[in-house]
Amino acid sequence: MPIASGRAPEPTVSRLSLYLRCLRQLAREGVKTVSSAQMEARLGITSAQIRKDLSHFGEFGRPGIGYDVQHLLGRLTEVMHLDREQRAVIVGAGNLGAALVGYWGGFADSPFRIVGIFDNNFGKIGRMLWNLEIQDVRRLPEINRQLRASIGLVAVPGPGAQEVADTLVESAIRAILNFAPAVVTVPPGVALRNVDLTRELEILSYWAKQIDSLPGPAEPAPAANQR
Amino acid sequence: MPIASGRAPEPTVSRLSLYLRCLRQLAREGVKTVSSAQMEARLGITSAQIRKDLSHFGEFGRPGIGYDVQHLLGRLTEVMHLDREQRAVIVGAGNLGAALVGYWGGFADSPFRIVGIFDNNFGKIGRMLWNLEIQDVRRLPEINRQLRASIGLVAVPGPGAQEVADTLVESAIRAILNFAPAVVTVPPGVALRNVDLTRELEILSYWAKQIDSLPGPAEPAPAANQR
DNA sequence: ACTTGTGAAGCATTTCACAGCC
DNA sequence: GGCTGTGAAATGCTTCACAAGT
Numbered sequence: 001m002p003i004a005s006g007r008a009p010e011p012t013v014s015r016l017s018l019y020l021r022c023l024r025q026l027a028r029e030g031v032k033t034v035s036s037a038q039m040e041a042r043l044g045i046t047s048a049q050i051r052k053d054l055s056h057f058g059e060f061g062r063p064g065i066g067y068d069v070q071h072l073l074g075r076l077t078e079v080m081h082l083d084r085e086q087r088a089v090i091v092g093a094g095n096l097g098a099a100l101v102g103y104w105g106g107f108a109d110s111p112f113r114i115v116g117i118f119d120n121n122f123g124k125i126g127r128m129l130w131n132l133e134i135q136d137v138r139r140l141p142e143i144n145r146q147l148r149a150s151i152g153l154v155a156v157p158g159p160g161a162q163e164v165a166d167t168l169v170e171s172a173i174r175a176i177l178n179f180a181p182a183v184v185t186v187p188p189g190v191a192l193r194n195v196d197l198t199r200e201l202e203i204l205s206y207w208a209k210q211i212d213s214l215p216g217p218a219e220p221a222p223a224a225n226q227r
Numbered sequence: 228m229p230i231a232s233g234r235a236p237e238p239t240v241s242r243l244s245l246y247l248r249c250l251r252q253l254a255r256e257g258v259k260t261v262s263s264a265q266m267e268a269r270l271g272i273t274s275a276q277i278r279k280d281l282s283h284f285g286e287f288g289r290p291g292i293g294y295d296v297q298h299l300l301g302r303l304t305e306v307m308h309l310d311r312e313q314r315a316v317i318v319g320a321g322n323l324g325a326a327l328v329g330y331w332g333g334f335a336d337s338p339f340r341i342v343g344i345f346d347n348n349f350g351k352i353g354r355m356l357w358n359l360e361i362q363d364v365r366r367l368p369e370i371n372r373q374l375r376a377s378i379g380l381v382a383v384p385g386p387g388a389q390e391v392a393d394t395l396v397e398s399a400i401r402a403i404l405n406f407a408p409a410v411v412t413v414p415p416g417v418a419l420r421n422v423d424l425t426r427e428l429e430i431l432s433y434w435a436k437q438i439d440s441l442p443g444p445a446e447p448a449p450a451a452n453q454r
Numbered sequence: 455a456c457t458t459g460t461g462a463a464g465c466a467t468t469t470c471a472c473a474g475c476c
Numbered sequence: 477g478g479c480t481g482t483g484a485a486a487t488g489c490t491t492c493a494c495a496a497g498t
Contacts, residue, residue: 009488009489011488011489011490012489013430013433013434014426014430016429016430016433017423017425017426017429017430018410018426020429021408021426035456035457035458036457036458037456037457042410043410044410044412046490046491047457047458048490048491048492048493049489049490049491051457051458051459051460052459052460052489052490052491054458054459055458055459055460059458059459060458061457061458061459062457062458062497062498063456063457063458063459063496063497063498064455064456064457064458064497064498065456065457065458065497065498066456066457066458067458079433080429080432080433081432081433081435082429082432086428086432088428095325095326095329095330096326096330098322098326099322099323099325099326100424102322103322103323103424104425110425111432112425112428150435151428151431151432151435174435175431175432175434175435176431177427177428177431181248183245183269183270183271185271191431191434191435193427193430193431195422195424195427196244197327197330197422198244198331198337198339199241199244199245199248200404200420200422201313201315201339201378201404202243202244202247202307202309203240203241203243203244203420204378204402204403204404204418204420205307205308205309205313205338205378205402206240206243206306206307206308207240207402207418208308208377208378208401208402208418236466236467238466238467238468239467262478262479262480263479263480264478264479273468273469274479274480275468275469275470275471276467276468276469278479278480278481278482279467279468279469279481279482281480281481282480282481282482286480286481287480288479288480288481289475289476289479289480290474290475290476290478290479290480290481291475291476291477291478291479291480292476292478292479292480293478293479293480294480
């Protein structure tokens with residue numbers, strides 16, 4: 001029994017987020033208790049997978065009963081550090097950057113809060129975006145001493161992405177979500193994930209093709225692992 | 228030698244898109260020939276992985292020399308069906324939908340073209356977004372007979388996502404990119420990928436935590452597999 | 455009767471390492 | 477000497493299946 005956190009596989013962690021969303025919905029519905037089989041029905045992730053995933057972080061269920069929704073919700077929220085405010089800055093005040101500010105501006109009960117938006121374009125610096133003033137990315141390290149954001153979102157064109165990431169690291173950011181179509185590297189101790197929109201479409205283009213040229217009757221698409 | 232396409236693993240296909248981007252850059256730089264080791268230096272994907280990936284689709288390299296950039300670029304473009312126009316529609320004309328239209332409106336040399344945007348809100352229907360008129364999502368199946376899009380982007384709030392996906396399937400869409408924070412299911416023969424922004428931040432929140440609470444000196448973050 | 459937690463088995467992907475070719 | 481393509485080994489993840497708990 002690996003009491004609480006050891007080192008969990010990356011796929012497991014990424015599914016935790018899905019479990020959380022499912023549990024929040026169950027809580028809204030007033031459901032008290034849920035079995036891994038019931039979650040399978042909602043998420044399309046096998047019950048064995050769910051139990052194995054949860055087992056990395058502790059023993060949350062009761063044989064014959066299932067999981068207490070509120071309890072599991074609380075524990076997973078802690079495990080993922082979503083029980084505290086998570087402050088984030090966005091670099092890049094273009095279409096995408098603006099949409100991202102709006103995206104998390106909407107929900108007040110989210111732990112994520114966008115506390116700053118930065119750009120390198122003098123035409124944009126000083127303008128307001130929602131309730132935030134666009135600031136000079138060159139001042140980011142200095143300004144983040146006040147903002148104390150630990151997450152950075154990179155929404156600039158590909159060629160500028162590495163430089164922006166370096167600036168974020170220099171600003172004591174611990175996690176970067178990169179939307180730029182570019183390979184970004186970060187030093188040990190900084191987490192990085194990429195969201196690459198063109199890449200997603202290209203991958204779909206491949207699978208759509210595969211489906212077209214299938215010999216027999218249609219086969220299930222690989223469904224991206226419910227990623 | 229599995230001449231050209233058999234069934235390639237999903238991770239391989241998803242990396243193909245990275246190889247393409249790298250090759251396009253090499254072509255712009257005027258580089259004629261590239262080895263898997265040189266690509267490793269640019270992409271952070273091991274040379275053995277690159278060679279194994281490419282081997283699923285044919286033998287493109289020459290021992291002692293490497294790969295001809297133009298040739299490999301051309302072949303991979305074919306493999307992924309990016310040598311033809313790929314028409315897409317977006318459902319949801321909110322912040323995100325609008326940003327997505329702009330995102331692909333920018334680049335003219337992309338095979339992806341947004342040919343329609345739809346919403347269910349009468350306040351939005353009829354308004355223009357860039358050069359497209361927002362249309363009633365209820366008319367999507369009918370209108371797509373003219374548009375002939377095969378890709379659909381879902382940019383609506385979570386609760387509406389499944390209904391929208393069903394409408395897209397009914398409209399002869401073969402591939403769906405879902406941005407809504409919801410589990411969507413599609414019938415066999417339709418490809419589906421999810422881009423879940425909140426989920427990405429939640430996962431980063433976990434890894435950033437892991438880093439904080441590391442006993443020894445910092446360790447590399449799992450880097451999301453360059454995903 | 456139902457459900458969890460988990461070793462063990464099964465499967466998929468990555469990495470190794472080298473024969474063969476330039 | 478340098479590089480590809482690929483079986484074989486290693487690794488990592490998922491699924492099975494069941495003892496134990498309610």
